[in-house]
Amino acid sequence: MTAVWRSGGLAVGVSAVLLAAGPPVRLTAQDTSAIDRGVRIGIIYRPGVRPGMVVLPVHAPSPALDSVYAILSRDLDYSDRFELITLPGGDSIRVTAAAPGARPPAAGGAGRTGGGGAAAATTLNYPLYQALGADFAVAVAAGSGDSAIVTVHDVAAGGVRRELRARLPALKDPGFRLAIHQLADRVLEAALGVGGTAATRVLFVMDGKVYSIDQDGADQKLVSSSDHQAMSPAWAADGRRFSYMEFWQGHGRLFLQEVASGKRAPVATTGQALDFTPAFSPDGKTLAFSRA
Structure with missing residues (x-):
């Protein structure tokens, strides 16, 4: 299933491939390659608002x-x-x-x-x-x-x-x-009576590498296994895999990589154009991405 549109003369497509399923977990991904410094956003509460x-x-x-x-x-x-x-x-x-x-x-x-x-x-x-x-x-x-x-x-x-x-x-x-x-x-x-987000792990890009980090800013780990420029990391629903785009010689190829072993495999049908921004479906069976 593919949708195509044009913006400024550049053809962009949204594609999807089928993948193995996995149980959902709370995981997020963030690309910080263009951010030089962090900004902390908080809320100031009136006394007595929070228990x-x-x-x-x-x-x-x-x-x-x-x-x-x-x-x-x-x-x-x-x-x-x-x-x-x-x-x-x-x-x-x-x-x-x-x-x-x-x-x-x-x-x-x-x-x-x-x-x-x-x-x-x-x-x-x-x-x-x-x-x-x-x-x-x-x-x-x-x-x-x-x-x-x-x-x-x-x-x-x-x-x-x-x-x-x-x-x-x-x-x-x-x-x-x-x-x-x-x-x-x-x-x-x-x-x-509501669940928390402390067990969340974040993927981010720094110096062309993909890292994971706990939501409290601790336990930062290098998880990508290539020397090429990595971008747009996204967790799989099982929390044991992630996908990202590897930029090389004007093309963007998507990879799936296991966190524990570091083993990775290219996503079929990608790499001949600029394929980027992968995103998993909630059931983990489908990977959608953009193509330019």
Whole structure:
């Protein structure tokens, strides 16, 4: 199926080829080859518009849990859905409710959470967190084996909204950060009922090469495998492949490349003209592109 039109004497066509299918994921592509500097666009909210959220300091710190805490906090902040609240005294405070007959913990001290992860944590001092402006509180703890437990507290209602468990790859594993991003999206869904975008990865072009990067600006990786000028990267629906145009001797040829292996293959019927701007159909079976 092809549509052709003319603009300024240049014939441009839109073509499509059939490809293998794959499950949809949240992925975006961006060509920054013509951008010299970044521009940050944000929204300034009136106080009280966004619900307040506090991410509680980790009770039993470890390199892995510290990373979960840092990445999760940043993801929730970057979601722009919450007003993140800094506890008095920075990260040195974790206030819990007193057990019956026990003295309440001091505001500057750390409350006892007990062992066994978030499931065994003492109930939070909800009135105190309400006074600090929090609507939600998030607690991070180690689970059994290589898992993490994240408890989402509904401070306004005075109870646990949801307990989330996730298996974490090893700290140095390439999938470690992605697992935390996915966990952050689940936290947002538990709190507000809508999914997040923390697990999004972006494709962009720099110096003629295609790179991928996490939505929070970390984990930048070179993913294209050619020395020729690359342009117009686009994710496949399965998130394991992408397509891009390689410019060479006045022609533009499209390629499909696997992210994990780096193997690539040319897209049939391209390369004899200027083929560019590939775009996958939602089901991943069809690749549309422009031809000039």
